[in-house]
Amino acid sequence: MKKEISIGLLGLGVVGSGVIKIVEDHQEDLQHQLGCGVKVEKVLVRDMEKARKIAVDETLLTTNSADVLDNPNIDVIIEVMGGVDTAREYILTALKAKKHVVTANKDLIALHGPELEETARENGCDLFYEASVGGGIPLLRPLSDGLVSDRINQVMGIINGTTNYILTKMDKEGQSYEDALQKAQELGFAESDPTADVEGLDAARKMVILARLSFFTDVELDDVEVSGISTLALEDIEYGNKLNLTMKLIGFANRHDNKIEVSVQPTFLSKDHPLASVNDEFNAVYVSGEQVGETMFYGPGAGSLPTATAVMSDVVATIKNMLLGVNGKKFVKTRFEKQLAPAEERFGQFYLRLRVKDETGAFASISDLFNKLGISFERILQTPVDKGAAEIVVVTHKTSLANFQNAMEQLKDLHVIETVESSYRVEGDA
Known part of the structure; x- marks a missing residue:
């Protein structure tokens, strides 16, 4: 075993800078845990002259990827570009060169995770991506290791800090969506183009990863039903408060009779639900297993050092596997054929806001329509x-999604309805 393990770093942005800081500041701790030192051998950057928030030896920097990927001294590649x-x-080049890989890239893993894992397995390499979901929250390893003997039936959570910050400001301070978004951008929680966050795309990619690990099924991004918060009206949040409900953008993955549903959508939560109290830029994931029952993982979902901590936990796991000679042995193949649950087999409660003619019998007409469909x-x-x-x-009792969608279609033809203003999923107490 080497006296020192060398790392090649692809990218030196927010997370990459955090990795270097942790390696430098925690060297004694790393040596104590591993029995060897850890050093950054080479760092791939786009611009050698760029001003950086962390001091880095310029001899470590390169703009040539081959200096990292083909470097015989490097054992582990960290991709944070x-x-x-x-x-x-x-990453494919690194794995084929028998180099282990740690990445924080949720987009890459969501789209190409199975291919990369197969390449890693074929080459006896580790491929870890703890930081791809939940930032600094230890989440993926507990799902794949800590709960491996259980059968996970549901995963739901707040997995995008930008939207959670915006919704917190709308809920707690009565800010409009536009004002809350602008504040999030000023604080660096939202990008200048916030589309991936506010339209639910970022959360959808994370749900693909969580669903794969939880259900041993090859879930793809196209399997996720996605809607964001950009059209959310402050009026709905205010009505929600009157009903003891809190609005959150929720990633939801459920399995029943080996049929799964995966979605990301604005959802009203009972204020008694543990996720309802997760505010600002924080993330939390709620996991339900047959044996363990209900568990929740909570913490900072992004940021330089929290995310870099998750990256380095994967690096430590990789080096420990090197010491044991078991790299590339951990991958679990898909077990279940993917079956998506139809709308008739997906059940929940629903919030509905209608603008109606203020005339005698208006509500009776609406109630009669829902009664005929068995929705109370x-x-x-x-x-x-x-x-x-x-x-x-109204907030319905539990009904099938197909039944609710049928009611929504029939409402359009009801003469007392002026407009269907909004509808959202409702999750009650945990």
């Missing part, structure tokens, strides 16, 4: 909005 196509090319109401609010019109807000 982002993007998909180039990152995939570099758990809670009802009715508020006059202007002369001749009113808003009705």
Whole structure:
């Protein structure tokens, strides 16, 4: 065994800088755990002249990927450069050169994870990606190791800090979506183009990874039903508060009779649900297993040092495997053929806001339609909005998604309905 393990770093942005800081500051701890030192041998960057927040020996920097990928001294490659196509090319090259890989790239793993894992297995290499979901929250390893003897039936969580920050500001301070987004951008929680976050795409990629690990099924990005928060009205959040509900962007993966559903959507949670109290940029994932029951993982979902901590936990796991001679042995192949649950077999409660004509019998007409479909109401609010019109807000009892969608279609033809303003999933107490 070498006295020192050498790392090649692809990217020196926020997370890459955090990795270097941890390696430098925690060298004694790493040596104590591993019995050998850890050093950064070479760092691939786009611009040698760029000003950086962390001091780095310039001799470590290179703009030539071969200086990292073909370096015989490097044992472990850390990919924190982002993007998909180039990152995939570099990681495949590294694995075929028998170098172990740690990545924080959720987009890459969501789209090409099975291919990369198969290449790693064929070459006796480790491929770890703990930091790809939940930032600094230890999540993927507990799912694949700590709960391996259980059967996980449901994973739901807040896995995007940007949207959680925006929704917290709308809920707690009454800010509009536009104002909350602008504040998130000023603080660096949201990108100048926030589309991936606010439209649910970032969370969808993370749910692909979580569903694969939880259900041993080859879930793909196209299997995830996605809707974001950009059209969310402050009025709905205010109605939610009156109903003791809190709005969150929830990633949801459920398995029943080996049929799965995976989605990302704005969801009303009972204020008694543990996820309802997760605020600002924090993330949390709620896992339900047949034997363990309910567990929750909570913490910072992004940031330089939290994410770099997750990256380095994978590096330590890789080096320990090197010491034991068991690299590339951990991969679990897909076990179950993918079966997506149809709408008739997906059940839940639903929030619905309607603008109706303020006339006698209006609500009776709506109630009669739902009764004919076997859908009952758990809670009802009715508020006059202007002369001749009113808003009705209902929360249904549990029903199938197909049944609710049928009701939504039939509402369009009901003469007392002016507009269907909004509808959202509702999750009750845990």
